[in-house]
Every structure is written in C-alpha cells, then in structure tokens.
Amino acid sequence: MPENSQETIASIALLDDDLDFRNYLEDLLRDEGQYSVQAFADAPSLLAACEEAIPDIVLLDMKMGDTTGAKVSEELLSRWPGMCVIVITGYPSMEDMRATFKLKVFDYLAKPFTLAQLRQVLANAVEAFGLGKSAQDRLRERLGHAIKMLRVQRDWSLKELATHTKLSVSQISAIERGANLPSIESFLAIARAFDKKPSEMLSSIEF
Numbered sequence: 001m002p003e004n005s006q007e008t009i010a011s012i013a014l015l016d017d018d019l020d021f022r023n024y025l026e027d028l029l030r031d032e033g034q035y036s037v038q039a040f041a042d043a044p045s046l047l048a049a050c051e052e053a054i055p056d057i058v059l060l061d062m063k064m065g066d067t068t069g070a071k072v073s074e075e076l077l078s079r080w081p082g083m084c085v086i087v088i089t090g091y092p093s094m095e096d097m098r099a100t101f102k103l104k105v106f107d108y109l110a111k112p113f114t115l116a117q118l119r120q121v122l123a124n125a126v127e128a129f130g131l132g133k134s135a136q137d138r139l140r141e142r143l144g145h146a147i148k149m150l151r152v153q154r155d156w157s158l159k160e161l162a163t164h165t166k167l168s169v170s171q172i173s174a175i176e177r178g179a180n181l182p183s184i185e186s187f188l189a190i191a192r193a194f195d196k197k198p199s200e201m202l203s204s205i206e207f
Contacts, residue, residue: 007034009132010122013055014039015046015072016088017064025059028115035122043072047079054080056131057122060105062089073105084125088113141178142205148176150194164193 012035016022019041026039038055040046046058058076062069073085090111106128107121125131130138151161158176162169167186174180175190182190191198 007132008036009034010056010126011036011053012038012057012059012122013046013049014059015041015043015064015069016059016061017041017067018061021061028118032119043067043075046072047075050076050080054083056129057084057086057125059109060085060087062087077104084129086121086125136181137178139205140181143181143201144176144178146201146205147172147190150196151176154194161190161193165189 012029014022014025014029014037016025016039022039022041026037029035029037038049040049043064049055060069060073060076069087069089073087076083076085085105087105087108088111089108106125109117109121130141133141151158156164158169158172161167161172165172165186167189171180171182171186172190175182175186187198187201191201194201
C-alpha cells in the first residue's frame with residue numbers, strides 16, 4: 001500500500017468477529033491516511049491491547065456471537081471513563097438505538113453505512129475529543145469550557161465573574177473560548193471565585 005503523507009490524527013481500535021467486514025473496514029480506515037488502526041476479532045484481545053495503549057476511538061460491533069457489544073462497551077467505559085466508543089449495529093430499531101445510547105457511547109453507525117457517514121462520525125469524534133490537537137490546545141479548550149460551565153451554573157455574567165476575580169471581561173472571555181490559558185495568578189483567582197481548589201478544577205476536566 002502506498003504511503004500517505006497525511007498526518008495521523010487518531011488511533012482506532014476495531015472489534016468485529018466478522019473477518020471479511022473487519023478486513024474491509026480496516027483497509028478503508030487505513031486508506032483514509034489519518035488514522036492508525038488495530039483490528040481485533042475478540043474482546044479479550046482488545047482489552048489486553050487497551051491495557052498497553054488506550055486508543056483514541058473504539059469501533060465496536062454490537063453483535064458478535066456469544067459476546068455482545070453492550071458488555072464490551074460497559075467494560076471499556078468502566079475501566080477507561082471518557083473513552084470514545086462508537087458502536088456499529090445492523091438495521092437498528094428505535095429500541096436498539098435507545099439501548100445503545102444508555103451505554104454512554106459517543107455515537108453509532110447503522111449497517112450498511114456509507115464512507116461519507118463513517119467519515120462524518122469519525123470527524124465528529126475527532127472534534128468532540130480534541131484529537132489531533134496539542135496537549136496545550138486541549139487544555140485550553142477543556143479548561144475554558146469548565147470555567148464557562150461553572151459561571152453558567154452560578155448564573156453569573158462575564159462582568160460578574162470579572163468583578164469576583166478582578167480580571168477583565170476580555171481576559172475571561174478569551175479564557176472561556178479556549179483562546180488563552182489563564183496565568184497561574186488568574187487561574188487561582190478564578191478557582192477562589194468558585195470556591196474550588198485548583199486541583200479540583202483540573203481533575204474535573206480529566207486532563
């Protein structure tokens with residue numbers, strides 16, 4: 001296969017017990033050039049690989065003989081909360097879709113799906129989880145979002161938070177948008193305004 005010059009933005013683990021479909025999907029993803037891909041035929045192999053290196057995205061077939069995707073998804077998300085799991089299911093009913101989202105998975109793909117649908121779901125996951133971005137970019141975005149959510153919960157305007165922190169409205173706006181990281185002094189002032197420990201705020205964003 002010719003080398004692709006595109007930058008790899010995410011690692012994908014694929015679990016499906018159907019060899020033909022597994023090979024087809026693995027080749028399809030590799031040809032996209034943006035993903036590193038590992039394919040697995042059974043859940044124990046996938047779980048063992050996740051112990052070594054957690055993939056950015058898991059594509060998970062819902063029906064695999066004696067193993068159900070629901071059980072595997074539950075195991076994955078209990079061991080690695082916040083993991084991006086996308087389930088693949090054949091001709092889902094409304095009941096199947098409701099059951100799928102109760103698993104707290106990110107999204108689902110219904111067979112047969114098009115390449116465009118696969119690309120869109122993966123693009124959504126990349127955007128939602130900040131994949132392909134630097135650690136600093138992800139920290140800016142997650143911390144900014146967390147600060148905005150705390151402000152909204154208090155029902156404070158930007159001006160009110162500025163008053164509590166003695167920062168300017170433009171400073172806080174840039175922090176919330178993820179355009180700037182707060183300085184140590186600004187971060188401490190924001191944490192105090194919300195009666196939070198700095199460590200508590202950082203742990204809440206799972207960074």
